[in-house]
Amino acid sequence: MPISIKSDREIELMKEAGRILAITHEELSKALRPGMTTYDIDKLGEEIIRSYGCIPSFLNYQGYPASICVSVNNEVVHGIPSKKHFIKEGDIVSLDAGVIYKGYHSDAARTHGIGHISDEAAKLIRVTRECFDEACHVVKEGAHIGDISRAVQEHAEKNGFSVVRDLVGHGVGTSLHEAPEVPNFVQKRRGARLQAGMTLAIEPMINAGAFHVKWLDDDWTVVTADGSLSAHYENTVLVTKDGCELLSVQ
Numbered sequence: 308m309p310i311s312i313k314s315d316r317e318i319e320l321m322k323e324a325g326r327i328l329a330i331t332h333e334e335l336s337k338a339l340r341p342g343m344t345t346y347d348i349d350k351l352g353e354e355i356i357r358s359y360g361c362i363p364s365f366l367n368y369q370g371y372p373a374s375i376c377v378s379v380n381n382e383v384v385h386g387i388p389s390k391k392h393f394i395k396e397g398d399i400v401s402l403d404a405g406v407i408y409k410g411y412h413s414d415a416a417r418t419h420g421i422g423h424i425s426d427e428a429a430k431l432i433r434v435t436r437e438c439f440d441e442a443c444h445v446v447k448e449g450a451h452i453g454d455i456s457r458a459v460q461e462h463a464e465k466n467g468f469s470v471v472r473d474l475v476g477h478g479v480g481t482s483l484h485e486a487p488e489v490p491n492f493v494q495k496r497r498g499a500r501l502q503a504g505m506t507l508a509i510e511p512m513i514n515a516g517a518f519h520v521k522w523l524d525d526d527w528t529v530v531t532a533d534g535s536l537s538a539h540y541e542n543t544v545l546v547t548k549d550g551c552e553l554l555s556v557q
């Protein structure tokens with residue numbers, strides 16, 4: 308599939324989808340507390356998204372049963388909210404969500420610590436966010452997808468962490484997942500050349516232990532194979548002539 312170049316009008320719509328998603332993440336981060344269930348988080352997130360007249364894009368996506376992916380501790384991504392799963396002090400909780408505004412998608416994820424968390428957990432959350440920032444620094448017209456991959460992998464590994472290989476970032480626009488794939492690890496090919504007007508979801512998924520992951524029997528929840536902690540940070544961004552503009556911001 309060719310990589311779509313968005314018009315100014317499309318970019319305006321994606322900015323609005325991104326702004327509403329950033330607000331949703333901020334509201335969720337303020338609401339998080341020990342004793343909540345992951346179901347409570349999902350319901351609140353869905354309510355916020357719908358209050359802006361938007362559609363939560365993950366709900367029913369390939370059968371996914373919720374609006375917010377809630378992935379706790381060793382869960383990497385795509386955790387399924389549950390009335391039985393109470394979050395507790397010391398957990399790290401990754402929230403991933405998508406918004407559709409007038410047919411245009413935004414996609415973003417944040418990882419939060421609940422109350423006091425271990426030094427290792429705090430470092431993992433910080434480094435995962437920094438991996439995203441490093442990736443953003445290399446994005447501009449003329450760079451390649453592989454430059455993003457290298458920036459993420461180098462920063463994660465320099466800090467003693469590993470990069471998940473079985474899941475990747477992606478183009479985003481009129482669909483949640485568009486071309487190209489945006490891996491967080493270096494491959495032999497440098498990948499597509501970036502052009503102004505491309506919109507990407509850059510999403511480092513970083514493990515404290517080894518990079519290997521497995522799928523639970525629910526066919527959604529991805530967990531670290533060794534049980535180590537994992538963090539996720541994602542924004543929808545626009546490639547410009549000389550840089551990277553965040554779309555999932557307020």
Ligand code: MF3
Nearest residue numbers: 365366368371376385403414
């Ligand atoms: N945010 C995920 C991604 O970036 C998509 C979640 S798919 C869902 O690719 F089905 F779990 F919603």
Ligand code: CO
Nearest residue numbers: 414508510541
């Ligand atoms: Co994504």
